[in-house]
Amino acid sequence: ETGVTQSPTHLIKTRGQQVTLRCSSQSGHNTVSWYQQALGQGPQFIFQYYREEENGRGNFPPRFSGLQFPNYSSELNVNALELDDSALYLCASSLVAGIDQETQYFGPGTRLLVL
């Protein structure tokens, strides 16, 4: 157990809908990164939040957006869902300081199915 929690665990949506996924970071961690993992692939970086601001973004369209709150928890929002958005969405927390700054610990993930 990493101490990173995500909700919900599973979600079914239809094409065109919007979805919000939530993540609570590990105690003491101030940075949250979101990844998308399609079946049979490695996780792909979506974006990272540090001190409530976006701190880097991968090759994902603007309909993927996020928030970080003062308690370091975070949300991932996806608008206008497409079938290809079906994937495991992973949240990872880390501490942006010191030699361990890049070590990221993953939550259990949210499995999203878009029909």
Added chain:
Amino acid sequence: QKEVEQNSGPLSVPEGAIASLNCTYSDRGSQSFFWYRQYSGKSPELIMFIYSNGDKEDGRFTAQLNKASQYVSLLIRDSQPSDSATYLCAVFMDTGRRALTFGSGTRLQVQP
């Protein structure tokens, strides 16, 4: 060329043998390297990380890094059926993006 490459496997080894998992990366400036284990239907679990050239040992696991060859490997000694999983290599690249770049993973099967 993919940024992080792994053989997808499956790599099949008998129980008690040494499993050797390999990974190459494209960014010569990469500084940090991670191995994660992922069981089917679960999220990645950190096994170990390595920053310096050479070997790093943690129990039955040894990570090896060769920056000149842009190569990182994971050795699992005394493999157990419970080690059967997908092993993901991840690299922290010096691109300004504070993110891990993952390979597609190698599926390991340990035969009892």
